[in-house]
Amino acid sequence: MITLEHVSKTFGRKDRTVRAVDDVSLAVGAGELHVLIGPSGSGKTTTMRMINRLEEPTAGRITVDGRDVLAMNAVELRRKIGYVIQQGGLLPHFTVAENVAMVPRLLGWRRRRRRERAEELLTLVGLPPARFASRYPHELSGGQQQRVGVARALAADPPIILMDEPFGAVDPITRKQLQRELRRVQAAVNKTIVFVTHDIGEAFLLGDRITLMADGRVVQDGTPADLLRHPADPFVTAFIGEDRGLRALAHTSLVELAEPGGNGAGASSLALPGSLSVLEAGRELGRRGPTDGDGVWVNDEEGRPVGYLSFQRLATVLGETLAPAVDGSEEDSRGIPA
């Protein structure tokens, strides 16, 4: 659906140039949600803006649907491509419905059809039109504004949507909600989406494929599972390693690791609830400071010991989880730990 072939972009004049994008090649398949991730300044936004021609490449070629974007009429191109930016980019003196219907209006749709389309989309993104259609952007929360931004990008039913850190400015709980909704919407409308984020968790949650960028180049391009299992170089490990470990640890409870009945247990005066995740247990142990035994008792909800977990075993699990190239068999196809 979208290809970039050896694309570079240099900003500035002869003496002071910035190579924002450096020989990037990518392919985004139809219906794919493709994440661009990387540190600040790595060229994600510039890469994205070249796809809808808000920037023109200095070198290389970009195609959409098999056609060179530079050979396409810019208006025609943008009709094919919805664009969502971080702050929503809503026009403050337009109502929610008018914001959503902006592109259809430019396309000359009749009033009634615009209104119906706006209502349909507001419903899709979880904003009942009866309550939200005639509000103004400042009367919405940040998360609600982002939803309007998503609805607006979908309005003219473009096959492609570019999203540049669309959920970057909202609180973590709203962000989770928006991520879940995006997955739902994506399943319902089956768009090709290029999604820029800083957040590796978001990348794993949403991405069918992930391209990791640094210094304007592609460091690795693959499925989330590829990145987890076969990090292309230490930069990838550094970028995803800690977080991958933490996510896995947050999903493993002590009771899963404890030796039932505590056979052969060493002496310990320490007991922790079995429902704690390994991550929480690690924090708890850190708070309590040095202990006498070689492990902890693991209790059920009534506070009765159901097993024993040696520090040795815990350390092995932590090590396995945090090691760079673990086997990914417990992850689903999106690389999310079971």
Ligand SMILES: Nc1ncnc2c1ncn2[C@@H]1O[C@H](COP(=O)(O)OP(=O)(O)OP(=O)(O)O)[C@@H](O)[C@H]1O
């Ligand atoms: N219009 C411009 N003129 C000059 N330099 C630019 C311009 N736009 C971007 N750059 C530079 O190009 C590099 C890549 O910028 P870009 O915005 O693509 O990064 P990014 O990965 O999106 O970063 P962030 O995560 O902070 O949004 C940066 O060094 C930036 O300063």
Ligand SMILES: [Mg+2]
């Ligand atoms: Mg950016």
